Amino acid sequence: MNILNILDEIEKVDAEVYERLNPRRKAMKEFFNFGTKVAAASIPFAIGSMFKTAYGQTTASVEQVLQYALTLEYLEAEFYVKGVAAAGLIPAGASVAAITTIRDHENQHVAFLRSAITGLGKTPVSKPTFDFSAGNGSGTGPFATVFTNYDIFLAVAQVFEDTGVRAYKGQAPNLLRQGAVLTAALNIHSVEGRHAAKIRQMRKARGANVKPWITGKDNGIGLAAVQPSYDGEDLDTQAGIKITGINGQSISSNAATESFDEPLTMGQVLAIVDPFIV
Amino acid sequence: MKNLSKAEDQALIKEQDFFSSKLERRSFLRFAGAGAAGIALVAAGCKKDEKAEVGVYLGSGDVGILNYAYALEQLEAAFYVQVATSFYSGATQAEKDILIDIRDHEVAHREFFKNALGANAIGGLEVNFSSINFSDRTSVLGTAKAFEDLGVSAYNGAGFLFRDAGYLTLAGKIVSVEARHAATIRELIAPNSFANSEVIDANGLDKSRMPAEVLSIAGAFIKTKINANDLPTS
Numbered sequence: 001m002n003i004l005n006i007l008d009e010i011e012k013v014d015a016e017v018y019e020r021l022n023p024r025r026k027a028m029k030e031f032f033n034f035g036t037k038v039a040a041a042s043i044p045f046a047i048g049s050m051f052k053t054a055y056g057q058t059t060a061s062v063e064q065v066l067q068y069a070l071t072l073e074y075l076e077a078e079f080y081v082k083g084v085a086a087a088g089l090i091p092a093g094a095s096v097a098a099i100t101t102i103r104d105h106e107n108q109h110v111a112f113l114r115s116a117i118t119g120l121g122k123t124p125v126s127k128p129t130f131d132f133s134a135g136n137g138s139g140t141g142p143f144a145t146v147f148t149n150y151d152i153f154l155a156v157a158q159v160f161e162d163t164g165v166r167a168y169k170g171q172a173p174n175l176l177r178q179g180a181v182l183t184a185a186l187n188i189h190s191v192e193g194r195h196a197a198k199i200r201q202m203r204k205a206r207g208a209n210v211k212p213w214i215t216g217k218d219n220g221i222g223l224a225a226v227q228p229s230y231d232g233e234d235l236d237t238q239a240g241i242k243i244t245g246i247n248g249q250s251i252s253s254n255a256a257t258e259s260f261d262e263p264l265t266m267g268q269v270l271a272i273v274d275p276f277i278v
Numbered sequence: 279m280k281n282l283s284k285a286e287d288q289a290l291i292k293e294q295d296f297f298s299s300k301l302e303r304r305s306f307l308r309f310a311g312a313g314a315a316g317i318a319l320v321a322a323g324c325k326k327d328e329k330a331e332v333g334v335y336l337g338s339g340d341v342g343i344l345n346y347a348y349a350l351e352q353l354e355a356a357f358y359v360q361v362a363t364s365f366y367s368g369a370t371q372a373e374k375d376i377l378i379d380i381r382d383h384e385v386a387h388r389e390f391f392k393n394a395l396g397a398n399a400i401g402g403l404e405v406n407f408s409s410i411n412f413s414d415r416t417s418v419l420g421t422a423k424a425f426e427d428l429g430v431s432a433y434n435g436a437g438f439l440f441r442d443a444g445y446l447t448l449a450g451k452i453v454s455v456e457a458r459h460a461a462t463i464r465e466l467i468a469p470n471s472f473a474n475s476e477v478i479d480a481n482g483l484d485k486s487r488m489p490a491e492v493l494s495i496a497g498a499f500i501k502t503k504i505n506a507n508d509l510p511t512s
Contacts, residue, residue, distance in 0.1 A: 098470050105473065108482030169450040173443035179512075186434040187483035189450065191473055193457030194484070198472040201465055211379065212462040213455060239394055239448060246389040255382035259390075260451040 060266060062181055063117065065171045067125045068266055069185070070113040072167055074127045075273060076160050077106035082132065083157075086147040098202065102157075102195050109188055116184065129278040132156065134225065137278035142225045154203050155221045161196035162214060163229045163264070163272055165189060170263035193261070213258040228272050232262050333503025334400040340442050341398045342509045346489050347449065348391035349403060349504060350432055353496055354425050355384040356405045361422070366415045373466060380422075380459050387452055394448075404501040419467050426460035427477055427485070428495055429453075434486035439510045457484070 060068070080103030083089060090096045114124040134156075135141025146152050168189035175182040197212035203220070204210050210220035217234040219226045236244050236256040243256035251259075264272075336345040358381035365374055392399050411417040433453035440446040461472035477485055487495075489509050497504070 094469050098472075101470065101473060105478065105482040108480065112481045112483070165454045169447070169454065172437065172446050172450045176440065176443045176446055177438070179438050182438045183434065183486050184483060186437045186450070186453065187486055190430045190434055190453055190457040190484040191478060191482060193454035194461035194473040194478075196454075197458035197461035198465065201462065212376075212458045213379070213383070238390055238451070239444070241390055241393045243386050243390060246386060246393065249385050249389055251382055251386045251389075255379065256386060258379065259383040259386040259455055261454040262451065263447060 060171070060174045062175065062178060063120055063122050065174050065185070066113055066117050066120070066181075067122075068171070068269075069168065069188070070110065070117065070124055071128065072164055072269070072273065073106055073109040073113055075130060075276060076164060077103070077110050078127070078130055079132055079156070079160060080106055082147055083153055089147055089150055089153060091150070095202065098198060099157075102198070105191055105195070109191075112184070112188075116181070130276055131278050132276060134275035136275050141275055142223060151203075151206060151208075154199060154206070155208075155223075155226075157199045158196065158203060158210070158221070159219075159226045159229050161192055161199055163269060164192040165196055165261055166229070166264040167266075167269040168192065169261060170265050170269070172263075211258070214261065215254050216257050225275075228268065229264075232264070233257060235260065235262055333505055334403065335505045335507075336400060336509060337398060338508035339510060340440055340445050341395065342506070343436050343439050343449075343489075344391060344395055344445065345398070345400045346436065346493075346506065346509060347433070347452075348388065348395060348399060349500075350429055350492070350496060351384060351388040351391055352403045353405060353499055354429060355381070355388040356403075357407065357410075357421065357425060357499075358384050360407065360412060361418055364412060366413050366418045368415060376462055376466070377422075380462075383455055383459070403504075406499055406501045409498070419463060422463045423460065423467060426456055426463055428487070428492060429456040430460050430477075431485040431487040432489070432492040434484060435488050435492070437486075439489075439512070 080099060084096065084100055084103055090099050117124045129137070131137045131139055131141065132146045133139050133141035133144040135144070143152055143156050146156050168185055171185065172182065172189075175185055200208075200210045200212045200220070208220055210218075214230065214233045217227075217230045217232065219230045234257050236242060236253055238260055243259060244251055244253045246256075334349075336342045336349070358377060362374075362378050362381045365377070369377075410421050430453060433449050433456065437446055437449060437453075440449065460477075464471040464474075473484075479485075488511070489506055493504055493506055
């Protein structure tokens with residue numbers, strides 16, 4: 001079961017991961033083994049809530065944040081590398097140029113994070129094996145045609161970029177007062193935001209009902225499987241201040257939710273990417 | 279500014295000339311260095327207890343950073359309000375839809391900061407858009423691009439100055455929306471310029487700018503003098 005791989009990776013930087021999730025480590029492993037046999041479909045939800053409980057209220061170290069970011073960048077980088085390499089997938093010309101630009105950025109993020117981690121005197125986590133069908137290694141997940149169907153490819157790209165934005169945002173508090181590390185993370189965060197807007201425009205040009213920004217918690221894809229990447233984006237109260245109609249301005253509920261992107265916790269993001277990791 | 283020396287006084291007058299003079303859109307970046315020097319002179323010429331006399335005073339600490347963001351959002355919102363009041367000639371419906379959305383987002387940001395700051399909020403800034411031709415697509419979108427890229431770099435550069443994690447998160451919630459705006463405006467100007475080498479370096483990183491640099495650039499569009507003397511720098 002892939003989740004054990006993730007837990008093992010986390011355990012390398014957080015020896016107490018199993019204890020955070022459940023004091024009885026053996027019971028945890030048994031639970032996951034049991035889960036694969038009887039209720040694979042319901043597992044992501046159970047995992048998500050467990051991670052949320054375990055990490056939602058605690059702080060991660062700088063190294064943990066960087067290792068986590070590296071894992072997500074590995075995912076994005078390999079996704080675009082394979083996409084660009086897939087013959088006939090991306091229309092020649094402007095489309096392949098755009099995806100190539102994004103691919104290059106993600107590769108640069110991988111290299112940058114690896115060197116940042118090395119700079120801390122730590123060893124970068126190794127690249128997981130990915131299944132971009134979101135099938136946990138089966139290759140037959142909901143996005144099985146991701147490298148043959150361009151619209152599916154762009155949909156997955158949108159989910160990765162929007163999730164990436166939310167993932168970096170969620171880690172900013174863990175890098176509070178960390179100077180250059182925080183600034184670098186923010187400088188990656190906004191690049192992911194630019195990517196997200198571009199991918200959304202590319203989807204819109206092909207008929208998808210999306211804007212460059214996230215409206216409400218609409219995923220703009222129509223698949224329940226991607227909804228966890230958008231849940232919570234419909235927040236229209238910030239720091240206790242209601243944004244819709246604020247101070248008598250004609251700010252609609254949609255505009256209010258578009259104006260602020262929302263963070264995701266490490267646990268929420270790991271649950272989202274779990275199906276993509278073998 | 280009672281006990282300014284004559285030299286400082288003249289520097290201040292020059293500074294005011296700089297901010298109010300008509301500058302071509304492309305030239306404000308070239309003048310950015312001069313603006314920064316001007317701000318430094320103003321800073322040197324002011325005693326602590328006189329700070330309230332020099333335009334609006336942003337304050338110190340996290341409040342100062344929030345007021346700094348509020349000032350930038352005021353500038354952006356005022357710009358898009360004017361853009362959407364009378365669109366440039368030839369604006370397509372798709373372009374109007376985008377610009378109206380962005381206007382609403384920037385107004386929402388502005389009003390949010392105003393309420394969040396409460397009694398600590400600076401007043402309304404007077405803008406100077408004399409260098410912008412609002413009936414011309416190139417002028418409007420070029421200015422929008424400059425503002426959005428500047429906003430992204432401003433939030434990126436201010437993040438590490440926050441002491442409070444909640445404020446940092448709020449700034450993070452806004453900056454990615456500014457990045458979405460920047461990419462979208464850039465695509466209206468030139469296909470595939472959403473994250474080109476003007477803004478993204480060889481490590482795949484976006485720009486970050488410190489408040490002094492940002493304010494010297496934005497100053498070309500703001501009449502009200504902004505006193506950022508007590509903003510944190512580390």
